[in-house]
Amino acid sequence: MQRPPTPRRTPAPHPAALAPSALPTWLRSLLLGALLVSAATAHAAESKSRMPSMKELQAELDSGDQARVQQAIERLAARKRPDSAQALIAFVRAGQPDALCDRAIAALGAVGSPEAMPLLAELSRHRRPAARVAALTAAAAIPGEPADALLTAGLRDSDPAVRGQSARLLGERGTRSAAPLLFRALERGVPEAAAAIGRLGDAAAVARMHGLLGKLALQTLLEGYERFLARADLDEASKLDIVTRLGEVAGPAVKRFLEQQLAAGVAARAPRLASALKETAKRIPENTPATREPKP
């Protein structure tokens, strides 16, 4: 199939060419403004006219040429219009090779149309983990509870990549209702859940994470603590508690972590926290092993 012809462009006249020097200043200004608006409109129209039509994009999608299909997918993603979502949905449902299928799913996320949710829900149970990851990522771009439900269901998946991505996305979306499930996932071996909890958890979540010290890998929990410390909406008492608990664990990893947090400015506007970070890090010797590393 041939590439469709590019639409003919109609360039807008340059404002200076039309500006009569004899006109009063106010009129000149008015005309100049009008001309600028006109030029901008013409430029927008030009840009718009360069985008292939939906029919043409559909033809590209059906071309069977992988490069052209990929380009069509990207253009559909850029359009961000409902008919783009419809075309992509139909494209995925028609059965595609893995790479194109996954790109199209990602494009659906870029379009962000709620219309795609039913398909994304189906694809969250696709047999390929990569497709499921793509579907969940796309769903996460669509606001609303259905996407939250898909992501929490993703924590139950048999594939660790799907579980990890679900946890990450829940954290990024700030789905606070998912905190209990994220804790279960963390305890069952989904390390990504720690950072997610750090993003959305409250003071109670901080306390619950303390309970996992010594049970889970310290590095995993530090990712969660890092998120907690970086948050402005978490009270200072909880943050100080984190520093205290980590000080009890000690070890070079904690020392390094506390120093990094101080350097990152998490306590820029919290002198007590800054002092606690500094003092605790200082108190931990360089080569003392952590006291609460989980047993192998």
Place this chain on the structure above:
Amino acid sequence: VTGGGGASLRARAALLLLAAALGACTARPTLDARVAITEDTRGSETVRARLAAAPPLLPRPLGIVATTATATPEVVRIALAPAPNVRWRRSLAADARPELLDDVVLVPVAGTLLVLDDESGETRHELPLPGRVFLGAAREGDTIAVAVRDAGDDDAPRTHLIAFDARTFAVRFRHDSDAELGRPVARAGMLFLPWQRQGAVVLDLASGRELAFLRSRDDVIDFVVADDDDVWLGQRVLYPLSRGYDGTRATARSLGPEAESLPGRPPLYESSFSPRPAVPSAHGRIALHLRARRGEGGGDPTARDDRAYFVFYRHVFAYDGKGALHWARSLPRDTVAARALGGGLLLIGDDGTITALAATDGAVLTSASVGAALGGTLASAALDGTVDLALPAGTAPAAPATSLRQGLLEIALDVDQRLLPARALAVSALAALPDPQTTRDLLDVYGRSTTPPELSRVVADALRSRRIGLEHAIDALLARYDFLDGTRPAPLAVLAPALVDAGERRAVPRLIERMLDHETPLGVLPGVVHAVVELGDAAVVSPLLAFLRLYRNDSSFANEPDALIEAARGVLRHGGAEGPLQLAAVHADGRAHVALRSAVAAMLAPSKPEAEPTAVTTAPAPTAPLPRTLSRADVAATFRAHEAELRACLRAELEKNPKLAQLRIAFVAESDGSAHAFQITPASDTLGDCLYPKLAGYRFPRFAAGRRVVRHTLALERDAEPTAPLQVMSDVDQPWWSRAAKTQRKVDPMLTPWWQSAHPIAPLVTRDSSPGTSAPSPTPSSTPAPTAAPASSPEDAWWVPAGPKP
């Protein structure tokens, strides 16, 4: 008669009489194995008359004499009245199980038979028996008869019978025989000696003179026992001697369950020819217990309370005289001895717990332990006594009865792998119950991680044949893998065919759900889709088509397109006039996988319009004969093919457990190549969660012989050498991995791989590209093509639809 001649005659006559008398006393032809070959049954009428004239037996108090499994073996006398207690104990390493004979206890110890006082345990007499094995003893009145066998000559045993006075210990008579004699039984002034596994010699207990010779001409006689009112001999059946015995099966009587079908094939009674060990063994732990009673008015014999109890370590099954199961009960500890009594069964646990179970319903009438006084576990025990078990009026049982279903389920769910045969028996019995809930129970057993593959197979077979409670099977379809909840997928390999067999159309929506669920293992997916096709109607076309379209070009099915091919068949079958068009659309743009495209093309090929829709699956399969069973090499090769993903799971486990050297995987491999009921040892939750969905999706080469329980060991290596392969231990001559590593196997893309030939649809794939073979007809036909093969063969996968047989 006068003179010397007369005297001479009298003297001769007297000598002859004396000789005859002496001969009668000393002649024992039947105790000689060689002479007796030609002998036939004689004297049974004497036996019958003596038994008929004998007074009824008086109840004897219960008593137990046991040996311990402690470092210093002991003989322990346990009395049951007024409460169970240890009457005495002696440090004696018994060679065989001691016997309690009224006021004495016989204990064979190091070539000497100790006669101990029952009250005090003190030695009253020592009978030297050097080089002899104690078979057993019997007592009636003051006469004790002991049977022993020469040690170390099992092929030609020489046995000895010694009868002595129970008070003076004077030997009353003694017989040494070349024949194999067994443990004696005393009753009605007679001594019954099992003989050569062919019958019994009956002696007069007072004199040792032979009274009768009872020889079977058509059966094996393994025991002689004296029960409540008769003496019985037999092996699988009982011959009551009070009816007379003519040496044929005519007088044989069956009683209790069909012992042949019970685990361990327990005899009705212990063999009289085998010594009873004093050390822990299956003796007493696997046994049938009953008390045979003479039939009223000459009728068939019955079991006391109409119960025969089958004990398998700590599980008890109670049957009636016709073999129907009435109750089952699981006890906390292994049983070392039991005895059927009036009103129930008395059992001794290896911890010294004495339990009485009610004959009617298995309720625990009473339970008491002498374990605290033992200081260890019991190795063996002998129970004597004939009292009846009964609860005093107004007394509640120690533990109430449970329903048969509950009892069986408890046994089936036991985690003790030693007791697998009993668990399988319980599963089979559960499957026979008409209660719909039993289907759920069976599914529960199947779904347990503690259920080994052998038992899973029994459960699967049971589920396949059940037609009751299928709503539970449908509900079970909802079960799916869940990482957080730790749930496993539904046993679809079992459920789907069972639901198809039962024609359960209610299951279709959930089957579709499972079809679309990525957690459904790829290995069982063709079966699930097949079930959707077989049970569904036009309503399933839409999901089948959506499934087919979505995955037609997806790598998930590139190597195993069977599920998609089956979905295509479903579209064609239920799609009506639209079906071929819809399939053609899937096929036309050439995007589908080659195998799928070929299969669809074959389905759509022009054919006789009246062909049966299912004919597509009944075409002849030009495949090579299947191997009889799944070889270890095939198993190893399959695991090898999935090494990378296995390694991903194992890496995390090795980090937690660096000492983990190997992983044992057991599972049931079906002949169609699918596998289920995986057992992973040692398995943490995380490892199981990671491995299970992967393992369940593996396909093994097909084989002809039903199913196989496979055990496989993976030798684990740390990731220090990332390139080192995950080793699979196999006992084939040459390590397969070394062969595989040396020579990369080249696969001809034109050849039909095994997984395509695994299904009857697969031949369509090959036919499509093979000239000279006719494509099967996808459309209805009342006349099957002449070349059509039988609808299914033993080698077919289970989802092959039934069709006309040649």
